[in-house]
Each structure stands twice: as C-alpha cells, then as structure tokens.
Amino acid sequence: EVQLLESGGGLVQPGGSLRLSCAASGFTFSIYAMSWVRQAPGKGLEWVSSVSGSSDIINYADSVKGRFTISRDNSKNTLYLQMNSLRGEDTAVYYCTKGRQLLDNWGQGTLVTVSS
Amino acid sequence: QSVLTQPPSVSAAPGQKVTISCSGSSSNIGNNYVSWYQQFPGTAPKVLIYDNYKRPSEIPDRFSGSKSGTSATLGIAGLQTGDEADYYCESWDDSLNVALFGGGTKLTAL
Numbered sequence: 597e598v599q600l601l602e603s604g605g606g607l608v609q610p611g612g613s614l615r616l617s618c619a620a621s622g623f624t625f626s627i628y629a630m631s632w633v634r635q636a637p638g639k640g641l642e643w644v645s646s647v648s649g650s651s652d653i654i655n656y657a658d659s660v661k662g663r664f665t666i667s668r669d670n671s672k673n674t675l676y677l678q679m680n681s682l683r684g685e686d687t688a689v690y691y692c693t694k695g696r697q698l699l700d701n702w703g704q705g706t707l708v709t710v711s712s
Numbered sequence: 713q714s715v716l717t718q719p720p721s722v723s724a725a726p727g728q729k730v731t732i733s734c735s736g737s738s739s740n741i742g743n744n745y746v747s748w749y750q751q752f753p754g755t756a757p758k759v760l761i762y763d764n765y766k767r768p769s770e771i772p773d774r775f776s777g778s779k780s781g782t783s784a785t786l787g788i789a790g791l792q793t794g795d796e797a798d799y800y801c802e803s804w805d806d807s808l809n810v811a812l813f814g815g816g817t818k819l820t821a822l
Binding site: 640656657658697698699 | 744745747756757758762763798802803809811813814815816
C-alpha cells in the first residue's frame, strides 16, 4: 500500500522559511516523479512543483519560482520542499503526491500558515 | 484564474446523470492526458479518472471520462448523495511546463 506522510508545516512569519518533508513507502520511490500540490483555505487545488525520479527534471509554478526548492533523497524515500521568502498567499495545505502528470496517490497534507 | 475552465457548480437529482466539463487549449488538454480528482471536505483528493477515460480498479463504472479536442468531460451516472464533493480536472501544459488544475466544480445531489 502506497503511503505518503507529510511533515514540517506550521506557523511562520512573512519572509520566513520552512521545509516540508514527505516520507514515502509502499512503492519503488526512486523510479517515480513526485509533486507538491497546495490548497489555500476554501480555494481550489494549485500545483506547486514536480521532480523526476532521478531529479534531472524539475518544474515550478510561476507563483513559487525562485522562492521554493523541491528535492528528494532516494536513499531515504523522502521528498522535500524548501520554502523561503514566504508570503501570506502561501498559506495552504500542502499535499505530497506521487506522479507528475497523473497524481495517483496523495498524502493527508500539512498546513502552512504564514502570518505575523 | 485557472487556465482549465470548469463550471463552479452542478446539481442533479439522485439517480440522474450529471456531467462536468473542463475546457483548455492545445498546449494542455489538446496534447496531453486529462485526469479527474474527487475531494470531500477536509480530506485529500483522490484520482477518479486518468488518461482521459481510465478508472482505477476501485472506482465504480458509474464514473466515466472522455476527451474531445481541447475539452474533457467527467460523467457520473446514477448520482448518489455520497457523490457530493468537489471535482477537479487536471492536465499538463507543454508551453508552460506546469500541471494545471481546473477551478473545481461543487457537485450537489438535490
């Protein structure tokens, strides 16, 4: 059974940083692309970033480009999202997902709140 | 504002069939697969349809998907009150190199 467990969310001040982690199990992590998708309170889904299995292909939404960095450690079956220069509009539940175009498994999400 | 356009809401009586449309362009739906996701309040989304029309094994055949040109459609037959949820279409965009979601459609069983 595929399991994705996010951690690292919390309250951070504007301009601050946070690193999200996603521990994956139940599949061969290294051969699958992984993505982060977020959902602001009461809003729809917004794709944030994707990374290929070998980390050679990385894509970002324009809204986070230059501020967020996606990475993965295949030896630890873990996906990361380093978030810098956080803004109020980054407040959302962040989901770790398996895949790039087809997001076939989702974690339960971790809430990031950017507020002073 | 989403690049993939969905109606904000749809409704139908239990037992009826409802369709949800998703309109895009040649750089996304027109040239890539479409997926559909179902999301209940307070829970993570779940994939309903992938590769335009395929269903994961656990999804009942009441749910169907189709694509024509730059538009896609999700169909739900024999509507049940338990189908009340938010539904999102999604496709990759080759020009922007991003994944795009529709704005979401809230389904109500009257």
